[in-house]
Amino acid sequence: MSTRIIHGTGVLSGLGDTTTELGLRNVLVITDQNITPQAFYSAATSSLSAAGVAVNVYDGCGIDAHLAEVDELAARVRRDGIDGIIAIGGGSAMCVGKAVAIVATNPPSFRDCAGVASFTNRALKMIMIPTTAGSGAEVSQFTLVKDDENETKFVGGGPLSFPDVAVLDPEVLSGIPPRLAAVSAVDALSHAVEAMFTEFATPLTDGLATTAVSLLFRSAPAAILERNEAACTENLLGSAIANMACGNARLGLAHALSLPLEAQHHLPHGYGVGVLLPHVLAFNAPIAAPKVRQLALAFGVREQERPDEDVLAGVIAAIRSFYDRIDFPQSFAGLLDEPSCLNAVARAAVPGLYGTGSTGNISDASEIASPNIRQARVSDAEDIYRACFSTH
Template identity: 30%
Template sequence: MHRTDVVFGKGRAADIGEELSRLGVERPLLVTDPTLVEVGVVEPIVAALEADGIDYDLYDEVEPNPRVATVESGVDRLESGDRDGVVGIGGGSSMDTAKAIAGRATNGGTIADYEGLQNFEVDPLPTVTVPTTIGTGSEVTSAAVITHPDRDEKLGILDDALIPNVALLDPTLLESLPSDVAASTGMDCLTQSVMAYLSTNANPITDALTRAAVEMISENLPAAVAKKDLDALMNMQIATTIEGTGFMNAGLGLVHAMSHPVSAHYDTPHGVTNGVILPAVLKYNRVAREEKYADLANAMGVATHTMTTREASKRFVEEVEDLSAAVGIPDGLADLGVEESYLPDLAEAAVTRKDTRRNKGTNPRVSTEEDVLEIYRDAF
């Protein structure tokens, strides 16, 4: 039985030591990226551990689109310090890496051996996640996405055992979130909420979660990106954890299936890539989910009662495009450095690779490689 205790509140980062003790962790490895250390986001966690006299080590080498080698050196670091638990501090990259290190440490081999579903035999080390961005949901999910540079591919590692023991949500850690990272991760949050709502695996429970998230994102993302107030960031943090629970149960569909090959090859930020691809996928999927689109337009504040379902469904796509533009997401894949001549390779990857196939399987419309290529062209 795996589930996450969600601890929430301003200043709750100070409780990290207490949460670790509750899990029986005495010598944690902190996993994060160098920028977060530099700007001081990790400081409250470190200060709390020091105040409690807890012996920790800080592994701050996580990069965007983290690679197999990053997980493996994290495991080396963990083993050399005889660490007994892992704390992932940061965005999806840091939390996914932390979860992967915790699973790999108790199961041996290399992290690439665990690609796919439920491949860990032994429970990972206790894991705490401390999200400092507003969009991945990794703090509560069973997934870790790790890039295999040799195979030019992202490995989806999905295992219930990877579900973190504790998610420590402290809105004050978001105060120094750069606007571009807020926009990127926020668009991941929107993509995951919307696509889980439209998924073939959606049910009334996941719908309640993901629809609520869409409403919160629509209300709070622009202010969170403009950094107008901490409440907007806090609401985005809440929306993220809500949609994480939703999409973990419903699946992600075609946007993630199409964005992973792009990020694996071009090393583009996950959220921005999703944000660029989302409108094209929404246009393609609209005929299959007209009513749900209309409902999402309503969730985004559109007075849909004066419109036909078709009009409202089209309006939803426009609302997403407007929100994306408002937070500075580029217009097309070309702006991310993607080459037009490479689109057929991306389409092939999106329909054939393990991780992308799994996401694609929950998309509301069944699509061929030719369909996917057309959508890439539309998003170009």
């Protein structure tokens, strides 16, 4: 990971200097209309102007980064001679920012950049400023974009699209609504947990993942409910570290199964992966008992001498208790209507998060494309979905 991380209270005030150090003079700030009225946003743009940086603004980000939006903005960047991207916002704004930076130097469309390392030119220089402690997109080489025309979501990215700088300032969390903060925290937690249960996980990524779990588990409730500054700082760091883990070890089955619910049924990403997480953990546990025990220590579950199933139960109980403390839902009931055919949703999950799976001749025995440590088939996915629609 080549991203420079600047963190601590008040570091956002130095944004102008950070930007000019990268040699940027004409930037596009990508954000949303909930961010622009905030005091920290004004401070950030004032810092840019004071440093002599020309500031162009796009504040139209909504839920998800959208293909047409990305391609249109990339064309604007090329037309107006913009030399850098600064994204200020949650995961959606940062995904827009990264996708625009990629297409700006690899035209004409983000569709052509789908997959892993499928483009040849270094993305435009970019600075990421997360205003939620969730996606960790500020340190990720990957970005997720929705193709509304085809009702799909797909990933693009690679070593040429790491952000140059991530600015983590806890002051930006002061105005975030508790529900959004809770969804963001669960998104971050899912990144850390999923990173431990993939075929690419190593002791290095497990160390990052367990550190992130510990930070998020102890800090998120205080950050969300009390706006405690130290907790907010830990929460932002935990989110970034979680993405460092999954950026190297990749993401597992919860993310693969959430994708069709997000693309076809418009379920927000954090709710999708969060509700799926305990069920996917239970699916993985039979072949990953040592990993579950390692995860238990990160959650503070002290049942190491008990049978494997008791340790798993303790971890799941810890996750569900965490959800209760921050008022996060335990099932999909109430979030979206149960699809009339869960088998069809499960089949739509076969291509996987990275789009590497089959798209033809899919059956109940077809495998979900995922680096998940335990291979899941369509029939397994259908069972997991069904469990997620049951009330806890």
